[in-house]
Amino acid sequence: MKRSLVLLVVVLMFSIGLMGCSQEKKEQTPAKKETAEKTVEKTEAAPAGGEIILGVPGAHSGDLASYGLPTVAAAELVAKSYNDKGGVNGMKVVVAPQDDQCKPELATNAAFKLVSDKVTIVLGHICSGATKAALPIYKEANIVCLSPSATNPPLTQSGDYPNFFRTIASDDAQAALAAKFAMEDLHLKKIAVIHDKGDYGKGFAEFAKKFVEEAKDHEVILFEGITPGAVDYSAVVQKIKSSGADGVIFGGYHPEASKIIMQMRKKTLDIPFISDDGVKAQTFIDTAGAAAEGVYATGPRDITANPLYAVAHQGFLDTHEGKEPGAFYYEAYSGAIALLNAIEKAGSTDYDKIVDALHNNLVETPVGKIKFDSKGDAIGVGFSVYQVHDGQYVEVKK
Amino acid sequence: MDYFFELFLSGLTRGSIYALIALGYTMVYGIIELINFAHGEIYMIGAFVGLVVAGVLTSFGFPAFSILILATIAAIVWAASYGYTIEKIAYKPLRNAPRLSPLISAIGMSIFLQNYVMLSQTSEFVSFPKLIPDFKFLKGYEGMIGSTDLLIIIVTAIVMIALNLFIKFTKMGKAMRATAQNRKMAMLVGINVNMVISATFIIGSSLAAIGGVLIASHIGQINFYIGFIAGIKAFTAAVLGGIGSVPGAMLGGLILGWTESFCTGYVSSDYEDVFAFALLVLILIFRPSGLLGKAPTQKV
Numbered sequence: 001m002k003r004s005l006v007l008l009v010v011v012l013m014f015s016i017g018l019m020g021c022s023q024e025k026k027e028q029t030p031a032k033k034e035t036a037e038k039t040v041e042k043t044e045a046a047p048a049g050g051e052i053i054l055g056v057p058g059a060h061s062g063d064l065a066s067y068g069l070p071t072v073a074a075a076e077l078v079a080k081s082y083n084d085k086g087g088v089n090g091m092k093v094v095v096a097p098q099d100d101q102c103k104p105e106l107a108t109n110a111a112f113k114l115v116s117d118k119v120t121i122v123l124g125h126i127c128s129g130a131t132k133a134a135l136p137i138y139k140e141a142n143i144v145c146l147s148p149s150a151t152n153p154p155l156t157q158s159g160d161y162p163n164f165f166r167t168i169a170s171d172d173a174q175a176a177l178a179a180k181f182a183m184e185d186l187h188l189k190k191i192a193v194i195h196d197k198g199d200y201g202k203g204f205a206e207f208a209k210k211f212v213e214e215a216k217d218h219e220v221i222l223f224e225g226i227t228p229g230a231v232d233y234s235a236v237v238q239k240i241k242s243s244g245a246d247g248v249i250f251g252g253y254h255p256e257a258s259k260i261i262m263q264m265r266k267k268t269l270d271i272p273f274i275s276d277d278g279v280k281a282q283t284f285i286d287t288a289g290a291a292a293e294g295v296y297a298t299g300p301r302d303i304t305a306n307p308l309y310a311v312a313h314q315g316f317l318d319t320h321e322g323k324e325p326g327a328f329y330y331e332a333y334s335g336a337i338a339l340l341n342a343i344e345k346a347g348s349t350d351y352d353k354i355v356d357a358l359h360n361n362l363v364e365t366p367v368g369k370i371k372f373d374s375k376g377d378a379i380g381v382g383f384s385v386y387q388v389h390d391g392q393y394v395e396v397k398k
Numbered sequence: 399m400d401y402f403f404e405l406f407l408s409g410l411t412r413g414s415i416y417a418l419i420a421l422g423y424t425m426v427y428g429i430i431e432l433i434n435f436a437h438g439e440i441y442m443i444g445a446f447v448g449l450v451v452a453g454v455l456t457s458f459g460f461p462a463f464s465i466l467i468l469a470t471i472a473a474i475v476w477a478a479s480y481g482y483t484i485e486k487i488a489y490k491p492l493r494n495a496p497r498l499s500p501l502i503s504a505i506g507m508s509i510f511l512q513n514y515v516m517l518s519q520t521s522e523f524v525s526f527p528k529l530i531p532d533f534k535f536l537k538g539y540e541g542m543i544g545s546t547d548l549l550i551i552i553v554t555a556i557v558m559i560a561l562n563l564f565i566k567f568t569k570m571g572k573a574m575r576a577t578a579q580n581r582k583m584a585m586l587v588g589i590n591v592n593m594v595i596s597a598t599f600i601i602g603s604s605l606a607a608i609g610g611v612l613i614a615s616h617i618g619q620i621n622f623y624i625g626f627i628a629g630i631k632a633f634t635a636a637v638l639g640g641i642g643s644v645p646g647a648m649l650g651g652l653i654l655g656w657t658e659s660f661c662t663g664y665v666s667s668d669y670e671d672v673f674a675f676a677l678l679v680l681i682l683i684f685r686p687s688g689l690l691g692k693a694p695t696q697k698v
Contacts, residue, residue, distance in 0.1 A: 197668070225668040229627045231415055231613055234408035234547070235662035242401045255523045255619065262618050266532070266544040287525040287619040 051092045052343060054079060054336070055119035055143075057110040057134065058126035062101040068126045070325050071148055071332035072097050075123050077315045078336035088344050100125055104133035111137040119143065120349045121339045123332065128152035135161045142351040144358070146339055148331035153207075156375040163351075165358055165372050167335040167365070168328065169382035174298050175207030178249055178274050181296065181385045181396075183218050186272050188247035190221040192240045194260070196252030197225035204276045205251035212249075221245050228256055237263045247271050253278040257295075258288035265291040272296060277383070285391055292391075298383045301368070302395065303330065309366040334365030334381075338372075404542050405663040406656070411547040411616070413655020414554035418609035419632035420639070420647035421561065422481075422602030428578045428642040429598045431497070432489060435504040437606060438629020439511035440481055442622065444473040444607025445526070445614040446515060452527045466529040466615070473607040480511075481603025482596055490592075508629075516622040523621045526614040546616040553612060557605060558648055565644060570597055578642070634678055640691020649689055653677070 056075045058068035072095070079093040087093060098114055100107040107130035114122060115137060122138060122145040125131040131150040138145045139161060146165040147155075153170045155161065182188045191212055195205035202225065209220045222243045226236055237260065240248060248264075248271060250257055257279040264273070273295045280299035285292045303309050312333045316325040339354075341363045346353035362371045370380040386393040419441050426434045451472040455465045488507045492500040533545045565571035576584040577594045585591050613628070614620045631654065639650025654674055661673040681689060 224666055227667070227670055229623070230670070231624075231628055231631070232408070232412045232617065234411065234544075235405055235659040236667050238401070238404045238408055239663055239667070242404075255621070258523075258525075258619060259617050263544075266546075267542075283522060287523050289525060289528070289618065291618075 051094050052088055053094050053096050053119040055096050055114040055122040057098040057100050057124040059102040060099040064102040067327050070329035074329050074332035075336050082340055088340050100130050102127035102130050104129050107134040115141040123335050135164055139163050144354050146335045148335045149328040156377050165376040167331045167378045172207040174383050175204045176211050177383050178298050179208045179211035182247055182274050183215055190219055190245050191247050191249055192222035192245035193220050193249045195225050196228050196256050201252030208249045233260050234263050237267055241269050248273050250275040254281050254284035258284055261288050262291040280386055285388055292388045295388045297386050299386050301384045303367050306366055312366045330366045334367045337365045338363050405659045407543045409656035409659030411550050413652035414550050415609050415613050416632050416635040416654050417648045417651025418554050419606050420636040420651045422606050423633050423636040424641055424647040425598050425602045429595055432500045436484055436507035438625035439508050440477050440603045441606040441610045441628055442625030443480055444477040444610030445620045447473040447476040448611035449526055462529055462531055470611045473611050474604040477603045477607035478600040481599040485599040512622055523619045525619050529615045550612050638678055640688025643690045646688055646690035
C-alpha cells in the first residue's frame with residue numbers, strides 16, 4: 001500500500017514536470033514565429049531596386065551565437081555609415097539577418113529564405129559546414145556570398161563556388177606560410193613535422209607536409225604525432241635528432257610545444273622550431289623560458305595599427321555600451337565594406353559585375369588593403385611569421 | 399647502437415618516474431586492497447608545493463641546489479599530510495564497506511583534488527623554475543642524457559633500495575608485511591593496523607611528491623591535470639608488475655617506460671599508448687596477477 005502511494009507521488013511529480021516542460025515549449029513557439037514574421041516584414045517592406053538588401057545569415061542564437069552576432073553588428077555599422085553618406089549609388093542599404101545556428105540544415109532554410117526575399121548580396125555564413133550547405137543555393141540564384149569566418153580550404157580551392165569570397169585566411173594558409181618560411185627564408189631541406197594528433201594541430205601539420213613535399217629538393221624526413229600530456233618527450237626528440245632533420249615544424253598548442261622545445265635544447269638540438277598560432281602566445285614564452293628564444297610561430301597579422309581598425313572598434317564601442325566586439329568582427333566589417341564597395345564600383349547590382357569588382361578593385365578595410373584572388377580568397381589578409389626575441393614575439397620583417 | 403642507448407636512457411627516465419608513483423599504488427593495494435585513484439593527484443600536489451616553495455625561496459636568494467632540496471622536503475611533508483588526511487576522511491570510514499565504495503570514494507577524491515588545485519591555483523600551465531643546473535655529460539655524449547634525467551634515475555634508484563631495506567629490516571616494515579598478509583591476524587598479534595595503514599599512505603605520498611618535484615623540474619611546467627595521466631600510467635605499471643608487489647611496481651614502471659620509448663624510436667610515437675596498453679593486455683592474458691604478483695588465494 002505504502003509502496004504504491006510512493007509510486008503514485010513519483011508519477012505525479014514527473015507528470016507535473018513534463019507538463020511544465022510542454023507548456024514552456026508551447027509558449028516558446030509562437031514567440032519564435034513572431035520574430036520570424038518580423039524579419040519577413042522587414043525584408044518584404046524593402047522594395048528591390050531602391051534598396052540594397054544585405055543578407056546576414058549566421059549563428060544568431062544557440063551556443064555559437066557569439067560567433068555570429070558580431071557579424072550582424074558589423075553589417076549594421078557599415079550599412080549605417082554608407083546610408084549616412086547617401087547610400088550606395090543612391091540606394092539605401094538594408095540589413096536582413098537570418099539565423100542558422102551554424103547548423104547546415106538550418107543554413108539551407110536560411111539561404112532559401114534570403115533568396116526568396118531577393119537579397120542583393122550575402123555576408124555569411126559563419127561556420128564552414130553551414131556555408132557549404134548554403135552555397136549551392138546562392139550560386140543557383142546568382143548571389144554573391146562573402147564569409148568572414150568560414151576557414152575550410154575546399155570552399156574556395158575546389159573552384160565549385162565562383163560566387164564565394166572570404167575575408168579570413170583559410171586553414172591551410174597558415175601551414176603554407178610556415179612551410180614557405182622554413183624552406184625559403186631559413187633554407188631548410190630536411191624537415192621533421194610533428195603534431196599533437198588533434199584536429200587543429202594535425203590539420204596544420206598535414207598541410208605543411210603537403211607543401212614541403214610539393215617543393216623541389218625538400219623533404220619531410222619525419223612525420224609523427226605525440227601524445228598530449230605525456231610526462232616526457234625525450235624519445236621523440238631523440239628521434240628528430242637521429243633523423244638528421246635541419247628544422248622542426250610543429251602543429252599543436254603551447255604546452256606540448258614548450259615541453260618539446262625545452263627537451264630539444266637540453267639535448268643540444270639547436271635547429272629551428274616553427275609552429276602555429278596555437279603556440280604564438282605569451283604563455284608559451286613564460287613556460288618555455290630561455291628555450292623559447294628564437295622559436296618561430298605564425299599568427300594573425302597585426303592589424304591594430306590600421307586607422308580603419310580604430311574606426312571599426314570605436315563604432316562598436318559606441319553602439320554596444322563599451323563592450324568589446326567578439327570573434328570575426330573585423331573580418332565581417334571588412335567583408336561588408338568590400339561587398340558594398342564592389343557594388344559601388346560596379347555601378348549596378350548585377351552578379352557578374354559585382355564579382356568582377358571584387359576580383360579587380362583594391363579596397364581599404366580594417367584587415368588591410370584587400371582584393372580577392374581568382375578563387376575568392378582575400379589577398380592581403382592572413383598570417384605573419386613571428387619570432388621570440390628577448391621574451392616577446394616580434395614580427396619577422398622581410 | 400648510440401640511438402638504441404639513447405632510447406634506453408630516455409625509457410629509463412620515464413620508467414623511473416612511473417615506478418616512483420606506482421609504488422604508492424602498489425603499497426596501498428597490498429595493505430588494504432584499495433586502488434587509490436587520488437594518488438596521481440598527490441603527485442600533482444607535490445609538484446605544486448615544490449613550485450610555491452621554490453618561488454618563495456628564490457625571492458630570498460637561496461642557491462638553486464638548496465632550493466631543490468628544501469622544495470622537495472616541503473613537497474614530501476605537504477603531500478604526506480594530504481595522503482594521511484585522505485585516508486582518514488575518505489577511506490577509513492569505508493574500510494568495512496563493500497569493495498566498490500572506497501573505489502568510488504577514491505575517484506571522487508581525485509576529482510575533488512583536481513578541481514581544488516585548479517580553483518586555488520590556476521587552470522593554465524605554469525612554468526616550473528629550473529632547480530637542477532645543467533651539467534655536461536661525458537664529452538662527446540652531451541646530447542645523450544640531461545642532468546635532470548640523470549638525477550631522476552639516481553634518486554629513484556636510491557629510493558627503491560631504501561624502501562626495500564625499510565620493508566625488509568625495520569619493525570614497521572615487518573608490521574606492514576604482516577598486515578598485508580592478513581589484517582585480522584596482524585591485529586590479533588598486537589600490531590596497530592591503523593598506524594600501519596597511515597604509514598603506508600604517508601610513504602606512498604612522499605614518493606609521489608618526490609616524483610612530482612623531479613618530473614616538474616625535468617619538463618619545466620605543471621598544471622592541475624598532470625596527475626591524471628601520470629597516475630593512469632603509474633597504475634598501469636603497478637598492474638603490469640603485479641599490484642601489491644613492491645619490486646613488481648619498479649619492474650612494471652621500467653618496462654612500461656622502455657616500451658614507450660623504444661616504440662617511439664623504432665615505430666612511431668603515434669602508437670606509443672597503443673603499444674603500452676597492448677603490452678599490459680598481453681601480460682595479463684598470460685600472467686593474470688602481473689609479472690611479480692602472487693596468484694591470489696581464495697579464502698574459504
